[in-house]
Amino acid sequence: MLKISNFTKSYKGGKLAVNNLSLNIENGDIYGFIGHNGAGKTTTIKAIAGVMDFDSGDIFIDGMSIKDKPVECKQIMAYIPDNPDLYEHLTGIQYLNFIGDIFKVEKVKREKLIKEYADLFEITSNLGDLISSYSHGMKQKLAIISALIHQPKLLILDEPFVGLDPKAAHTLKIIMHDICKNNGAIFFSTHVLDVAEKLCNKIAIIKDGKLIASGKTEDVKGDNSLEDVFMELINNE
């Protein structure tokens, strides 16, 4: 579903942000992407989402290169950034409808899915208000709903649980499992190692732009906790 092949991205000053990263995320995977601050997680995620250009390597979504077929790739995936900066001058429903138009979601289906997810995240009554009046958590919920209404095959999330209340976080986890059951895939970054350990079937650990471990969660962590393994890898590399 998602293949990252020798992906390299450097900052404008020339320093490497991500160096020759290769990963393969298959259908049904919930893939956790772990690393310290500034490790290159967000850079990688932005490149996958087609938000950021990159120097070399390629990223394939369902077999299509994000460089060659950006529109087709974006049509089947959804991206939620770490900070949900949305159009504050729109109401929640205007924003969701805008996303529906852009992703060409059929009207009846759009209405059904918006209602379903808005009810699930308990923000239906707020959809008529301006996004500028929303709390951080509400914006995060709206961003998640907007990512779900076009039923993506691949979900790319940057720190998705930050700012969500426990109930919403639980709901999101259920939705993530549902997507994978339906042959989709999820790739997300997180600092919360407990979440990664419990939720992900595969994980990758990145340090200073280089991949230092990847594979099935149980293989990477062995008999230890993910936190212990992470600390050891970060300190020893």
Place this chain on the structure above:
Amino acid sequence: MSNVWYLLKVQLLAFFNINRAIYTKDRSEKRKFILFVILVIFFVIYFGGLSFGYSMLLSAGLNALGRPDLLLAMMMAITSVVVLFTSIFKSSGILFNFKDYNMVMSLPVKTSHIVASRILLLYVMNIFFSFIFIIPAGVVYAMTSPIDPMFYMGYILTLLFVPLVPIVIASIIGSIIGYIASFFKRFNVLNIIFQFILILGIIALSFSAGNMSENIAEISSMMAEKIYNLYPLAKMYTDGVCNGNVLSLILFIVISIAVFGIFTILVSLVFKKFNTILNTSKAKSHFKMTELKERTQIGALLAKESKRYFSSAIYVLNTGIGVILMLIMAVASLFFNLDSMGEMMGYPGFPTILARYAPIVLCFFIVMSCTTSSSISLEGRNLWIIKSSPVREMDVLKSKIYLNLTILIPAIIITSGLLSIALKPDWKTVIIMFLLPCIYAVFISLAGILINLKFPNFDWTNEVTVIKQSVSATITIFLGFASLILPIVAVILPINIQSSVMLAIVALIMIVIDFLLYKLIKTKGVKMYNAL
């Protein structure tokens, strides 16, 4: 007081993008900053030169009238009006409704210090006007009038105090407008309407002050007397600076500082309350799902652009004032008897002369009205939404261009139609009056987007930064005015070809330029967009 300086410094670094230029490792960022500095210097020299020329002209007339002192009074009044105008626009975004409000208010700093730092930012932005307009006038005054040494002291000292009271007046007006508008559901629309009415009111007032048939010095003398009545500080200023009246000089400075100080204290008292009102959104939380309206991708993008446009009063005011003035001019032309006006002024066939220049005047208003020169930058932190969406780059850029054309083209059609009725030109001029401004509308929209792609700024905390003070907006407006040289030269060239024919040739050249710009956007522009 050090807190005020720290806060002001942070704002100045953000406002002029100084920090980015110093610390970036990206050479293109440094080049952009250098270009910005060059442009600012150019504008300062240009307007300074203009001010000097105008002062020379005025001074000759005023000296003949025996009132050389009115020169400085006039230039002081012009500075005050310019400061007033620009600060009404800015005050709402700088004093209130600014993005880093929460961060700043959480600091262990007195509210009065925060307010002082915000007002001082307005002051720093306006002090340049004081320099640009008053310094050349002072030089001319010193050159042409007998002066005593006291003049220099008073003149240099007061230079720093001239903008203070206009800033306060503008901030009060801007705040009242913002406050009243905040009680209404359509806050921004109302804010925009209020500010337009105010600006048009000021323009109408300044027109009514003069009489077309009198010469420039007489008008100036009459206006100066009116200004003295309306704005007594101007009289104090002239008495103090030109006539060496120390008491007036001291009084002018003391009053300016006192008004500024009292305003700062008063704003400190209501600052938190006022910002809370403005920042508190009206959330009803009683939405019920109804049928949704479906749009095409480009339709959705255009709707998004127009909602963004009308959500920002400063955006609408800056890019819409040209259109509004153009429409008012056209409507006004219907109510004046242009034939008899021409005869009065000694210009028989006045409407024909006007019709000759009308297409260029319309183009002038059009190049002033460019939404695209800041529309990429205005995406700000929302850029990820559109960049991660399955839309072609060109469609995103087109939607921004279409917005500008949606605003300009109907206005051009109405204006040209009304002017055609009022001026009764020949059919060739009518066609040119419709066509040339439309071609210029396409030109400025395309140029604006291309320039903004080249000089984007997504790190702004205040919209004013990208709409008014950015490299992109400055270059676009400069390019727009520069592009008018072509039709102006075409019309004034002393050759025996009808001006409408000459303008048709200009139109053809501009169509070719538009086409080349479009091609450039499709190739280079898309690449630049992808690299954002």
